[in-house]
Amino acid sequence: MKYKRNQPTTARRPQTFSTCARLCSGGLAALAWLGVASPSFASLGGVASSIEVDRAHLAARSSTVVNAAYTVHIMTLPNGGTVKEFERSDGVVFGIAWRGPSRPDLRQLLGSRFAVMQADVVVHSGRRLRAPLIDERADFVLHSAGHSGAFVGSAYLPQMAPASFSVSDLQ
Amino acid sequence: MIKRSLGIKRLGAIGAMGLALVLTACGGGGGGSSNGGSTASTASTGSTTSTTPALTNFTTLTIDGGPTALTTNPNGYIDDNVAFVSVTICAPGSTTNCQTIDHVQVDTGSTGLRILASVITPSLLSALPTETDASSNPVGECFGYVDGYTFGSVRQADFQVGGESVANLPFQAIGDTGVFSTVPSTCSSGGGTNESTVLGLGANGIIGLGVMATDCDSLCTVAGGYGAAIYYDCPSTGCASIITRAASTTAPFQQLPNPVAAMAVDNNGTIISLPASPTAGEATMTGTIYFGIGTQTNNGLGSATVLTTTTSASPNGAGLITVDFNNAVLNESFLDSGSNLYVFADSSIPQCTQTNYTAYYCPTSPVTLSTTLVGANGTSVAASIVINNAYNFFDNNNTVVPGIGGPPTTFPSSNVYPQSFDLGLPFFYGRNVYTAIENKTAGSATGPYFAY
Numbered sequence: 001m002k003y004k005r006n007q008p009t010t011a012r013r014p015q016t017f018s019t020c021a022r023l024c025s026g027g028l029a030a031l032a033w034l035g036v037a038s039p040s041f042a043s044l045g046g047v048a049s050s051i052e053v054d055r056a057h058l059a060a061r062s063s064t065v066v067n068a069a070y071t072v073h074i075m076t077l078p079n080g081g082t083v084k085e086f087e088r089s090d091g092v093v094f095g096i097a098w099r100g101p102s103r104p105d106l107r108q109l110l111g112s113r114f115a116v117m118q119a120d121v122v123v124h125s126g127r128r129l130r131a132p133l134i135d136e137r138a139d140f141v142l143h144s145a146g147h148s149g150a151f152v153g154s155a156y157l158p159q160m161a162p163a164s165f166s167v168s169d170l171q
Numbered sequence: 172m173i174k175r176s177l178g179i180k181r182l183g184a185i186g187a188m189g190l191a192l193v194l195t196a197c198g199g200g201g202g203g204s205s206n207g208g209s210t211a212s213t214a215s216t217g218s219t220t221s222t223t224p225a226l227t228n229f230t231t232l233t234i235d236g237g238p239t240a241l242t243t244n245p246n247g248y249i250d251d252n253v254a255f256v257s258v259t260i261c262a263p264g265s266t267t268n269c270q271t272i273d274h275v276q277v278d279t280g281s282t283g284l285r286i287l288a289s290v291i292t293p294s295l296l297s298a299l300p301t302e303t304d305a306s307s308n309p310v311g312e313c314f315g316y317v318d319g320y321t322f323g324s325v326r327q328a329d330f331q332v333g334g335e336s337v338a339n340l341p342f343q344a345i346g347d348t349g350v351f352s353t354v355p356s357t358c359s360s361g362g363g364t365n366e367s368t369v370l371g372l373g374a375n376g377i378i379g380l381g382v383m384a385t386d387c388d389s390l391c392t393v394a395g396g397y398g399a400a401i402y403y404d405c406p407s408t409g410c411a412s413i414i415t416r417a418a419s420t421t422a423p424f425q426q427l428p429n430p431v432a433a434m435a436v437d438n439n440g441t442i443i444s445l446p447a448s449p450t451a452g453e454a455t456m457t458g459t460i461y462f463g464i465g466t467q468t469n470n471g472l473g474s475a476t477v478l479t480t481t482t483s484a485s486p487n488g489a490g491l492i493t494v495d496f497n498n499a500v501l502n503e504s505f506l507d508s509g510s511n512l513y514v515f516a517d518s519s520i521p522q523c524t525q526t527n528y529t530a531y532y533c534p535t536s537p538v539t540l541s542t543t544l545v546g547a548n549g550t551s552v553a554a555s556i557v558i559n560n561a562y563n564f565f566d567n568n569n570t571v572v573p574g575i576g577g578p579p580t581t582f583p584s585s586n587v588y589p590q591s592f593d594l595g596l597p598f599f600y601g602r603n604v605y606t607a608i609e610n611k612t613a614g615s616a617t618g619p620y621f622a623y
């Protein structure tokens with residue numbers, strides 16, 4: 001077993017995992033979006049403590065699933081969406097996945113890779129592909145798919161993932 | 172206002188059934204089992220002895236290269252597989268301060284009308300009031316698409332499409348100026364392109380006619396809440412605070428409604444009716460979009476198979492169905508006229524290797540896929556889908572390009588999104604695709620559903 005930092009430290013959090021799926025915690029979400037706007041500790045590629053920073057930023061509730069080589073932190077957002085962060089046993093966050101009615105704050109979750117993604121996917125010449133965003137580098141892979149109101153995506157650092165990790169786990 | 176008889180011809184058989192539905196099935200009765208065998212007249216004018224007013228619940232769909240400002244721009248491009256309508260907006264209460272906006276993309280994958288502020292004449296734009304919030308400040312909106320986002324003011328206009336109209340319809344004036352000229356970081360943080368120009372949007376506007384009745388539903392009615400849409404308080408210092416907006420499809424509006432849901436009649440959904448594409452594609456195509464399902468003699472549900480979708484209460488979002496494909500159950504699939512290709516994973520189909528084409532599939536010869544579409548109601552229908560070589564098919568001036576597909580990833584060993592099959596506009600060719608709005612009775616079924 002590994003770290004467990006699965007509950008937020010803020011006072012107004014919901015106390016159970018299964019309730020309050022969509023409509024509550026809105027005020028908390030606003031607070032997080034607007035007040036905690038300094039993503040200096042981005043998770044992807046960051047250290048374990050960044051996960052709690054992300055969770056607070058997203059006003060999410062969190063639980064963990066521990067596998068042999070890594071831990072998955074599952075965050076449930078106020079709007080019902082989920083964000084998963086994949087943490088190596090030594091604390092390095094090597095992957096992120098999301099699903100829900102909106103895209104999460106990728107500037108926060110991707111940190112320095114957000115600019116990498118933007119530079120790679122924002123294209124204005126040639127035929128426009130109205131399709132998922134794909135960024136595939138040796139050290140950074142991102143997919144952002146779905147459609148308005150039903151988004152899904154993931155990003156990970158291939159060179160930092162545990163050997164036993166499969167990208168099909170990034171869901 | 173565009174009124175063509177073309178559409179009546181395309182849906183002739185259904186039109187005959189539609190008449191039966193109007194007469195017998197207003198309560199949501201038996202639907203498509205009535206005899207549709209008669210080949211309805213394709214006479215283009217109903218000028219005989221009928222006193223019935225001519226139907227106006229439709230308008231023409233055009234697939235072409237896109238707005239002139241796009242195709243003639245040195246940095247521009249040609250749209251492919253994008254269906255456009257023209258809409259007319261007027262200053263509220265005016266019949267003269269109006270403008271018809273061409274090349275508005277029809278999108279069953281989103282909800283709400285969005286028009287580039289830059290294509291609206293200044294004299295009209297200045298006459299379109301901006302919604303205000305509880306602080307009496309202007310309201311701004313961010314809206315997320317798969318490849319980016321739009322941001323702008325929420326203004327109101329008298330709206331017409333075909334013979335349908337909505338007074339004071341809220342729409343997003345994308346890329347509006349003044350306090351809206353700075354995109355909030357909470358809007359751009361989802362990533363992708365800021366689609367604030369004709370080049371960025373590939374259109375003059377986009378009309379979201381998906382299954383949702385408003386663009387954020389209950390998610391934006393709680394403090395700080397957001398979905399694909401985020402609403403902002405926009406004082407003179409700029410847009411920053413997220414605000415709540417009510418989900419109403421009648422005046423007084425707050426959120427952007429589905430423009431069809433806001434219509435006085437024919438407000439339960441749409442039918443996108445496009446002819447089949449020639450095998451090799453073609454330069455342009457015209458079809459018809461009908462407003463309403465089972466509300467007139469030309470928009471009956473007929474024998475179409477109804478596939479209900481996830482609702483706005485789904486944590487994964489509204490409008491999803493299941494596609495069974497390659498022994499996988501892809502339960503985050505959807506029909507999306509706003510996607511200009513099929514997006515699905517099949518590692519047996521080679522991807523293109525040519526520069527700028529690697530996001531597409533390039534089978535050496537056309538590949539026929541067997542899929543089964545399954546609704547939340549358990550109803551299923553088989554669909555055969557042909558995937559062509561994108562590099563070869565794009566190598567001409569066609570804007571109707573059938574059978575174009577691409578993987579959700581170009582990472583050859585992965586299958587990152589096994590749950591999704593995006594049935595984009597090529598799926599609509601040769602079909603009448605129904606999109607019914609959430610909680611609306613539409614023919615013999617209740618939305619949200621897709622049917623064809």
